[in-house]
Amino acid sequence: MEFFITTALNGLSYGLMLFMLSAGLTLTFSMMGVLNFAHASFYMLGAYVGFSIAHAWGFWAALLLAPLAVGVAGALFERFCLRRVHALGHVPELLVTFGLSYIVLETVQLVWGRSALDFSPPPSLQGPAFTLVHRAGEGLHAVWGAPPDGVCSAADAALRVSCSPFPATRALMVLVALLMLALIAALLTRTRTGLVVRAALTHPEMVNSLGHDLPRLYMLLFGAGTALAALAGVVGGSTYLTEPAMAASMGAMVFVVVVVGGLGSLSGAFAASLLIGLLQTAAAAADVVVLSGVTLARLAPALPFVLMLLMLVLRPQGLLGRSSA
Amino acid sequence: MVWPLCAVLLALAPLIFSGSFALALLSQMGIAIVACLSFNLLFGQGGMLSFGHAVYAGLGGFVAMHALNAFSAGAGWLPVSLVPLCGGLGGLAFALVFAYPSTRRAGSSFAMITLGLGELVYALTALLPGFFGGEAGIAGNRVNGHVVLGVSFGPAIELYYLLALYTLVCALLMYLFTRTPLGQMLQAVRDNPQRVASIGYDPQRVRYLAMLLAGFFAGISGGMAALHFEIVNAEAVGSARSAAYLVFTVLGGTASFAGPVLGGVLMVLCTVLLSAWTKAWLLYLGLGFVLVVVYAPGGLAGVLAQQLRLVRSGHLLRLLPWYGALAACAAVALWGVALAIEMLYHQQLHAASGSAFAFLGLALDTATPGSWLTALGLFLAGGLPGLWLYPRCAARYAQAHAEAGLHAQPAVARGIW
Numbered sequence: 125m126e127f128f129i130t131t132a133l134n135g136l137s138y139g140l141m142l143f144m145l146s147a148g149l150t151l152t153f154s155m156m157g158v159l160n161f162a163h164a165s166f167y168m169l170g171a172y173v174g175f176s177i178a179h180a181w182g183f184w185a186a187l188l189l190a191p192l193a194v195g196v197a198g199a200l201f202e203r204f205c206l207r208r209v210h211a212l213g214h215v216p217e218l219l220v221t222f223g224l225s226y227i228v229l230e231t232v233q234l235v236w237g238r239s240a241l242d243f244s245p246p247p248s249l250q251g252p253a254f255t256l257v258h259r260a261g262e263g264l265h266a267v268w269g270a271p272p273d274g275v276c277s278a279a280d281a282a283l284r285v286s287c288s289p290f291p292a293t294r295a296l297m298v299l300v301a302l303l304m305l306a307l308i309a310a311l312l313t314r315t316r317t318g319l320v321v322r323a324a325l326t327h328p329e330m331v332n333s334l335g336h337d338l339p340r341l342y343m344l345l346f347g348a349g350t351a352l353a354a355l356a357g358v359v360g361g362s363t364y365l366t367e368p369a370m371a372a373s374m375g376a377m378v379f380v381v382v383v384v385g386g387l388g389s390l391s392g393a394f395a396a397s398l399l400i401g402l403l404q405t406a407a408a409a410a411d412v413v414v415l416s417g418v419t420l421a422r423l424a425p426a427l428p429f430v431l432m433l434l435m436l437v438l439r440p441q442g443l444l445g446r447s448s449a
Numbered sequence: 450m451v452w453p454l455c456a457v458l459l460a461l462a463p464l465i466f467s468g469s470f471a472l473a474l475l476s477q478m479g480i481a482i483v484a485c486l487s488f489n490l491l492f493g494q495g496g497m498l499s500f501g502h503a504v505y506a507g508l509g510g511f512v513a514m515h516a517l518n519a520f521s522a523g524a525g526w527l528p529v530s531l532v533p534l535c536g537g538l539g540g541l542a543f544a545l546v547f548a549y550p551s552t553r554r555a556g557s558s559f560a561m562i563t564l565g566l567g568e569l570v571y572a573l574t575a576l577l578p579g580f581f582g583g584e585a586g587i588a589g590n591r592v593n594g595h596v597v598l599g600v601s602f603g604p605a606i607e608l609y610y611l612l613a614l615y616t617l618v619c620a621l622l623m624y625l626f627t628r629t630p631l632g633q634m635l636q637a638v639r640d641n642p643q644r645v646a647s648i649g650y651d652p653q654r655v656r657y658l659a660m661l662l663a664g665f666f667a668g669i670s671g672g673m674a675a676l677h678f679e680i681v682n683a684e685a686v687g688s689a690r691s692a693a694y695l696v697f698t699v700l701g702g703t704a705s706f707a708g709p710v711l712g713g714v715l716m717v718l719c720t721v722l723l724s725a726w727t728k729a730w731l732l733y734l735g736l737g738f739v740l741v742v743v744y745a746p747g748g749l750a751g752v753l754a755q756q757l758r759l760v761r762s763g764h765l766l767r768l769l770p771w772y773g774a775l776a777a778c779a780a781v782a783l784w785g786v787a788l789a790i791e792m793l794y795h796q797q798l799h800a801a802s803g804s805a806f807a808f809l810g811l812a813l814d815t816a817t818p819g820s821w822l823t824a825l826g827l828f829l830a831g832g833l834p835g836l837w838l839y840p841r842c843a844a845r846y847a848q849a850h851a852e853a854g855l856h857a858q859p860a861v862a863r864g865i866w
Contacts, residue, residue, distance in 0.1 A: 209743055234732070376568045383561050
């Protein structure tokens with residue numbers, strides 16, 4: 125039982141992490157029509173910048189400042205590079221972001237080196253957030269933080285006790301993602317800026333002629349999207365691994381999420397993120413032999429892509445996408 | 450007229466570049482040209498931007514290698530010269546399967562789907578060691594004792610002429626394809642799928658057929674590579690290879706048929722020569738790619754075509770001094786940038802071997818400020834006059850264009866995007 129709960133929680137945290145990335149990607153795509161290939165590169169940049177800031181001023185400062193710094197970088201990129209090719213159409217826009225992913229990767233390796241960094245979370249986040257304790261006869265209950273001494277080791281050898289800790293970094297991931305989700309929702313539905321953004325989604329020319337500075341709005345939105353990616357990077361980099369390959373692996377996964385959820389659909393991205401997070405975590409944790417000698421855990425990295433293929437054959441517009449070709 | 454000239458060029462090239470290394474480079478260029486042309490069949494002709502084109506080339510390579518090994522082991526009869534064709538059929542077979550889900554969506558979705566497919570196939574290489582040979586890959590030997598018409602493919606020159614023949618025939622076939630009704634329809638689908646649908650064609654079906662053809666030719670290039678390197682490993686289907694096809698095709702130019710040919714040549718020059726010369730080559734490549742996409746969306750072929758039109762109208766001559774001055778400024782500025790980049794790389798990668806090294810004829814020392822100031826000085830010495838020259842040069846270029854009665858042509862098809 126506790127295995128299912130921890131797997132589900134791990135899957136949930138990973139899924140929410142995917143959503144932090146796919147939300148920014150979806151927002152910029154549906155608004156500007158730009159598929160930001162470098163989105164995962166900004167995620168990586170967030171992790172590396174966060175690492176350096178955490179070294180100087182601590183982890184919590186990094187959580188705040190790294191997204192700001194990367195967001196500014198993203199906005200500048202939009203202003204001075206992306207905007208120049210906007211008139212040429214969406215292919216050059218995608219290509220420019222693709223070229224940027226090369227540059228970011230090389231720059232990161234140039235500044236921080238080619239091997240993985242030791243980006244460990246602060247001491248307050250290194251323990252478990254809570255521990256599920258299962259004692260035979262007493263059932264399942266949760267203990268905040270690390271369990272007290274002696275809880276996990278039974279005095280009586282016949283009594284079976286098992287403890288499953290849930291890492292605090294993953295709890296932070298869930299918390300940050302949910303806060304971010306609430307913040308986006310509030311911004312989009314409750315503020316004047318959100319109103320303009322939503323109007324620009326469907327009627328950009330009208331918004332422009334009503335006197336709103338559309339290019340500036342695009343720049344801010346692109347910056348916000350990259351900042352979200354960087355925020356995910358700080359959390360993800362300290363939880364998983366901060367290495368030069370993190371952009372490529374996460375980038376492919378985010379694209380799968382967006383295709384499965386339906387391109388341009390925020391709620392679809394949310395559903396697909398959770399679905400893929402749970403699926404992959406469950407498959408990696410499961411001890412099931414599928415074919416001769418191949419376990420489900422070994423297949424886990426390929427599963428999201430198989431899901432994407434199935435989705436394309438059965439429902440090409442994605443979970444919640446619109447059905448136009 | 451162009452095609453016989455190409456044939457003569459291919460036939461004479463090994464006489465001029467006769468070393469074994471040069472011959473290997475020429476063979477690889479042929480392979481890259483076929484791959485880039487097949488990529489552009491999708492992207493340039495059909496508006497389908499693929500991030501997973503190496504899947505078809507790589508799988509074709511594996512199929513070709515298995516065919517070669519089966520033949521060497523005595524199963525059936527297959528001349529070595531037909532091995533690339535096996536690769537093509539392999540690429541076609543996989544395209545038959547993968548093209549269906551890929552072409553269900555166009556535009557940005559297509560790009561993401563191909564990326565996902567590429568990752569899927571790459572993940573499978575670890576799971577199916579029987580077919581992919583695990584980390585080591587599958588090796589073979591093209592000299593397997595079967596001599597057809599006195600050709601054993603032992604000497605590199607014999608292989609070169611086989612690969613050159615494949616390059617020429619494939620390029621010609623792909624060129625002829627653009628002249629067929631299907632090829633014309635593909636361009637129509639790229640530019641306006643709604644209109645194509647309304648006159649009774651199925652855009653999805655046209656895209657599907659185009660992808661089959663692209664998969665076939667990509668597979669041939671994979672089979673050619675299998676013969677040349679005599680080994681195929683998982684890297685051949687990886688995302689880095691797919692990205693390389695994309696980058697160099699765009700650098701060469703997607704709007705003309707010559708673009709991918711230039712791209713293929715550039716690909717070999719960069720991946721073999723530039724990467725051996727400097728560790729920072731991917732950074733240069735990324736910067737160059739972004740510059741080309743922003744300032745010369747037609748790629749190298751587009752730039753050359755524009756100059757060629759000015760040559761025909763006789764306006765190029767008076768622009769040449771401006772070009773020369775601008776190029777000199779750019780070269781000096783880039784020299785400074787390259788020095789700084791190389792010093793940064795040296796600091797990061799070779800710090801243990803001391804702070805002094807030589808680059809482009811300059812002795813550098815990352816520990817002294819003098820070297821950094823030299824880099825900055827070169828950058829400013831080239832950059833400042835360049836900034837002054839550029840708008841003046843551009844104005845004269847525009848004037849020459851207008852006088853010649855030329856109009857700027859759209860370098861990239863916007864199409865379904």
